[in-house]
Amino acid sequence: MALVVAVVAAGALGLRADHQTAVLVLVVVIALGFDYTNGFHDAANAIATSVSTRALTPRAALLMAAVMNLLGALLGVEVAKTVSEVITPPAGLHGLTVVAAGVLGAITWNMITWYFGLPSSSSHALIGGVVGAGLVSASSVSWGTVVEKVAVPMVVSPVVGFCLAYLVMVAILWIFRRAHPGRVGRRFRIAQSLSAASMALGHGLQDAQKTMGIIVLALVTTGHSDGEGVPLWVVLACAGALAAGTYAGGWRIMRTLGRRVIELDPPKGFAAEATASSILYLTAYVWHAPISTTHTITSCIMGVGATKRLSAVRWGVAGNIVVAWILTMPMAATVAAVIYWVVHLFGA
Numbered sequence: 001m002a003l004v005v006a007v008v009a010a011g012a013l014g015l016r017a018d019h020q021t022a023v024l025v026l027v028v029v030i031a032l033g034f035d036y037t038n039g040f041h042d043a044a045n046a047i048a049t050s051v052s053t054r055a056l057t058p059r060a061a062l063l064m065a066a067v068m069n070l071l072g073a074l075l076g077v078e079v080a081k082t083v084s085e086v087i088t089p090p091a092g093l094h095g096l097t098v099v100a101a102g103v104l105g106a107i108t109w110n111m112i113t114w115y116f117g118l119p120s121s122s123s124h125a126l127i128g129g130v131v132g133a134g135l136v137s138a139s140s141v142s143w144g145t146v147v148e149k150v151a152v153p154m155v156v157s158p159v160v161g162f163c164l165a166y167l168v169m170v171a172i173l174w175i176f177r178r179a180h181p182g183r184v185g186r187r188f189r190i191a192q193s194l195s196a197a198s199m200a201l202g203h204g205l206q207d208a209q210k211t212m213g214i215i216v217l218a219l220v221t222t223g224h225s226d227g228e229g230v231p232l233w234v235v236l237a238c239a240g241a242l243a244a245g246t247y248a249g250g251w252r253i254m255r256t257l258g259r260r261v262i263e264l265d266p267p268k269g270f271a272a273e274a275t276a277s278s279i280l281y282l283t284a285y286v287w288h289a290p291i292s293t294t295h296t297i298t299s300c301i302m303g304v305g306a307t308k309r310l311s312a313v314r315w316g317v318a319g320n321i322v323v324a325w326i327l328t329m330p331m332a333a334t335v336a337a338v339i340y341w342v343v344h345l346f347g348a
Helices: 002-013 021-052 058-072 076-083 092-115 122-135 141-175 183-220 230-249 251-260 266-287 293-306 315-347
Strands: none
Touching: 002 230, 021 058, 021 092, 021 122, 021 230, 021 266, 021 293, 058 183, 058 230, 058 266, 058 315, 076 122, 076 183, 076 266, 092 122, 092 183, 122 141, 122 183, 122 293, 141 266, 141 293, 183 230, 183 266, 183 293, 266 293
16 A cells, blocks of 8 residues: 555646645545455455365465456556546536545445445446436536446346356366366366456456546546546556555455355356456457446356356345345445535535
8 A cells, every 4th residue: 555655645746736636635545445445345356266166275366366456457548538438527626526425435335235245346336426426416427428338338248248158168068078077177277377367457457447537537627637548647556556455355255256156166267257357358448348347257157157057056145246236326326425415515
């Protein structure tokens, strides 16, 4: 975290010295706080399967995920631009209040779902929080962006993940149908280390950019950026915060993904991770859509589990996860709206 603080301070020194700077820096710190909670909340996305199959030890998996999240955060900014276009808040301090309320709504929902061990989407919590604060403040919401880049991928990506992971697992079962199970398990433990790293890289690529987009939105609101690019200090700060949060770990959610949905073995873990990471890369680079890593890996785990038999998936647990998915955006939006209303009531 010392690196993150240093980078933020260095970036803040380059900001225009006026009465909004202190509030702007506070909003940046809040956004990085969300990035940190995103890291420990979603760390399980990348490593739950490898830990549950014993392909990696928990500590080694967390260290690997933190490093790959850091690298992934440095690989693109297109998703950040999409997030920064979701709403157009008022200029100045009023706009900063809207952005801060949106992020705080997302952090609150993240903490609630983390406490109960539910792998909800930090991405959709952030979008929901920003939209909720935008609506209550009468800001302009880009519904076209919300529908095309958020709502549609939110529905499509889990379905695609389930189906593709099912097909990949069927292909693996057919290819290795005559191989010795013990030998196959050992080989796939090695392969799963690579697929887990790929998943962590995709998580960094997707999720760090969402916080970058929020910080850029705050910079545009105060006239410190034209919104055309993402400053290097923002990229480095978001990468560092996400990596630090990832290393802090998310053990509650890891248990849900790794053991409570289905019992995983190395081939299933590899199929789920390889499929999920491919979807993350495609949506980031081709469609520039901020999809949920949580939704994607969870649906892929269900897909590979369904190849054994449908009853192998614990649909009761899966149903609780789906309920959390459905509630995430409206609940984060509601919390953000309440926070904005309270702050605005007291004249801030």
